Amino acid sequence: MDGMTPDTLDDRARAILRDNDRGGYTVPTAGLYPYQWNWDSVFVAMGFATFDRDRAWQEIETLFEAQWPDGMVPHIVFRVDEPTYFPGPSVWQANKGPLPSSGISQPPVAATVIRMLAEQDSARAEALFEPLDRWHRWWHAARDPDGLGVMAITHPWESGRDNLPDWDKPGQAIDTSKVGDYTRRDTSLVDNDQRPKKADYDRYLALVQFGVDRDWDHARIAAETPFFVADPGITAILLRAERDLRAMAETFGRDTNAIDARIARLEAGHEQLWNPEAKAYCSRNLRTGAFAPDGTSASFLPLFAGVTDRKDELLETLDAFTNAVTYPVPSYDPQSALFDPLRYWRGPSWAMVNWMIADGLRQIGEDQKADRIRIDTAKLIRKSGFAEYFGPLQGEPCGGQNFSWTAAIWLAWGLNEISEGTD
């Protein structure tokens, strides 16, 4: 690291969370992401929980303050106007919730983390039970209207894995002819080569306009959008979240029938995302049925969700991913021609995805593989600091720096316990 005080990485990680705290919610990083982001906040809560439990709860409670009447918890909450960010609230025009927000959601990790926190503060967890249940029901209704048991995204940002190559082909169906001129802010803050390209951004904005034109009516959007892609990331994260919600329902003495039905549907749905050619769970364009061609880091998340039917093949694919890089787990198949080691979700490794993958590996007793990923994540952060994401070949720090979720994972995963030089 930079050799400056505060001198331990734990102190530094806590300082990042404190510095990025905007009063009840935490920005992912100053400048690039100046608002509250949904799954960022939930990982941040895991970090705060290691030294300030009250603040951890607050992080999630403020996120749920933005929940829409239809149950959606938005992907960005715009509490203040921040001219460093584009597209902000005036572009989204999504005024359906109690606070200004975007009009889409993000991976529903909240129930999993709330269950972890619940062990000591069950009253605060119970207060979030209904909102969580409503959010999960929203996913099923708005993103799986045909009851297939797989969750679609209506915008690449909804997946949390913005410029994944999976969205390239389905994205060709998006009409970008009315997007017009705009000025990006992200590329003035971060190296252009580490961010999505202009063609991707045109599509992102066209899909925002598509939602605005339908007044963010999610039933209409699902029925009419050209971009409706089943995502193994969301599907697995939601299944895991449903299991955690069910465990809380039992603790709180609530009926579990509806949750059980949703779990059964998601368990059965997974097989539709199994791509035998890629030996991986892959996203699938629900407008055409076509699979994305290659495995991604989300291909392993069904293990996090307790889906083990394909575990042997998945472990082989995971070995192929990890053996091809120095710092796993790459977000995209490193053997693919589409792999791009420094460009955001087209190759780099991400600490919070590593945590989820390792959790899944532990569930099937693959402790050695889980330890490997944990040690490599600690090495990455020791080498390159609390970057947003990292180059999997050389471990370069990429994207925003002093990044909240990387700091949070460092703390929550106890990475300081791994001493320097561990192999």
Ligand code: DGY
């Ligand atoms: C961005 O602005 O790049 C975000 O990823 C959108 O959620």
